[in-house]
Amino acid sequence: MENLAVILPLIITVVAVLLGVLVIWLAVKLMWKVAEPNEALIISGLTRGTLESTDGMDFKIVTGKGALVVPGLQTVRTLSLTLNETELKVSCVTSQGIQVVVEGVVIYKIGDAPAFIANAARRFLGQQPKMESQVYNVFEGHLRSIIGSMTVEEIIRERDKLASQVRGASGVEMEKLGLVVDSLQIKDLQDPTGYIQNIAKPHIAQVKMEARIAEATRNREAAEREAEAAAQIADAQSVSAIKQSVAQANAERARANAAQAGPLADATARQQVVVQETEVAKLEADREEQKLQTTIRKPADAKAYAQRTEAEAQKAADISAAEARAKRTELEAQANARRVEVEAQANATAAAATAGATRVTGEAEAAATKARGDAAASAIKAKALAEAEGIKARGEALESNQDAVIAQQLAENMPAIVAAAAEPFGHVDQLTVLNGADGVNSMVGGIITQAGSFLPRLSTALKNGQGHAKQQPKQPGA
Template identity: 85%
Template sequence: MDFKIVTGKGALVIPGLQTVRPLALTLNETELKVSCVTSQGIQVIVDGVVIYKIGDAPPFIANAARRFLGQQPKMESQVYNVFEGHLRSIIGSMTVEEIIRERDKLASLVRSASGVEMEKLGLVVDSLQIKDLQDPTGYIQNLAKPHIAQVKMEARIAEATRNREAAEKEAEAAALIADAQSLSAIKQSAAQANAEQARAQAAQAGPLADATARQQVVVQETEVAKLEADREEQKLQTTIRKPADARAYAQRTDAEAKKAADISAAEALAKRTELEAQANARRVELEAQAAAGAAAAMAGATRVTGEAEAAATTARGNAAASAVKAKALAEAEGIKARGEALETNQDAVISQQIAENMPAIVSAAAEPFSRIGQLTVLNGGEGLNSMVGGILSQVGSFLPSLASALRGKETPAPAPVKRPAAPPKAPDA
């Protein structure tokens, strides 16, 4: 359906065919109170106001007429909805600090974002103002506390500085006052002292003149006494001190000469003692060297003798060992030969052994008769023969056992000889 826009003048209207509906082009105002969440996740409530109107150009008026003609009260709610969405979107990308510091930037971003939609509605935004930013969580209040504390601290520091400066100024003023008072008192005291001194000088003028005259007399008397003392000193130097100094000098000279003589004698004695000690030490050294040479010679002779004796002992030991070895080898050869002889002809070997040991056997059998001091043989020659035959019979009684032993052993040992019982002692004829 087409319509005609007439602005700023009148128009002809055909009743029944045309209808006239006015559309106000005045300013409109919409309050904004939008709950938003910042990029930090902090909830804030933005209070603002949007001032807008229908655009003056025909396209704007046509867009506004199509949407709000006859329904102009809905314009406020539509504008509120547009700005509410964009305001939430833009604040969601900002921090609380940016919103506080850059409200103009926020308003500019919201106007730019909503410009296209407002143009479609036929509206033009004249102004967008952020009036207030509420913080239900208390973030802004807490954010301000460090600055508030800093400001309070600076205020206290400034106040303390002003108080200190005031106290310093007051102290300086008090010091200046005290200095002025002290200087005034000093000047007053000096003036008073000068006055008192003048009065005292005036009062003491007479006594001072007497004292001055007396002082001059005393000075003259002192000079006279000093001259007399100098004269006595000169007299003392001439009569007493100089002779005493001469005597002391003579005594000191004698003492120094005696001391020098004693020192020379002591040095000579010490030198002689040192020379004697050196001579004795040289003599002892020579004697020790001689004794050491003799000891070395004796030790060399002893060593040579010991080496000779050791060599002789070694030779004797080697000879004895060789003899023992030869004897052992000979005995071994003899035992081997006897063993071989026993294997071939036992009787001959046994007879040889008996023959070799016969003197010992007979000696052992006759040993009991060696203890008889006097022997009386009865029955003449027959008794003697009988006795000898008894001995021989005793010898023959153990020959078989001896032969048996020789057969059973390689190196037989002589059997013990049984001594015959002593015959009864005959009575003396």
């Protein structure tokens, strides 16, 4: 019992505390109000002097958080911050005096700033459906005012400009109402008088005409395309037939080539063998030609050239030696003749000195005459021997090089030959030469040419004479 008396007060205290906490929690729950994201709490009553109250306001605005509301002392109401929509259908008159009906829609809401919420709370708290009519009236007046300064064409072309001007003109009034315009759209423009329709008629006619022209053009192009397609089909069929024919011809040619492949391959192989053998024969012939050129022809040419050079040198040496012998013989004969003549004179003088005048003189004359005869005979004999030696040398030279001897004789007698060719001009009293120096040169050249034309005949005659002289036998004692 004593334990129970001790525990019972403790239990009662705990229960009382729990009950107090529960009561406080229920009271706080009933007094604590939380604002939704799309609404604002308007708390009126005992609010002046609190932190949440706005300067100049006798109520408190709570958005996005909670607030403690004391029942009996404070009242809390909600103001929706969601979007609202108002349909517009306003009859207006343009600057042209034309009546039009403008249809649009205004999307608006209460502004998020405390001033906008306060204005809207003062005007629409508990009466939010009235906002639609207020907004309609505001936009109706401004829409009529702005359309009255515009033409129908401007309204049609510049709807965005119209909406912007209406929003700008109604902005101050909407702010006083605590509202913000999110969007203003001009949906339609009705024309009871038919002005817009009449404006569109020329354009419609133009469009219809262009449509008909375009349709005709498309029909024409379609017909052309169809014709082109048909032509292309025909071309394709023709090409296909040609290709088939070509393919068939190629197939036939391939079969024929296949049939001829064996014999053709054999013939080609034989032809290649013949070609190779021909090339080998050509190479062997070239090799033999090179070998002949190297081993036989070039040495033979070199030997023939050496022999020819040696013969020409020997011939020149023989001619020179013969001429030298002839000249030496002639000089010796002249020297012998002078020596004999001198000896004869000396003998004659000595005989004259020892003999008597008459006898001695006769004898001396006789001796001198004899001596002169002997000297003359010796000179004639020496000259004859020299001429014989010269003839013999010329004969030997003729045998070795007849042309050289004849050429030397022609050169020695060339002045006489040219004089004989020019002899007809000696009987000409007056000679007229045309073209000046060129004429003289031509004339002289003709003379030399005429003289030159005699040279072959003279050369032939000399050859014949030399041969004839060679064939005649020598006379005894010559």
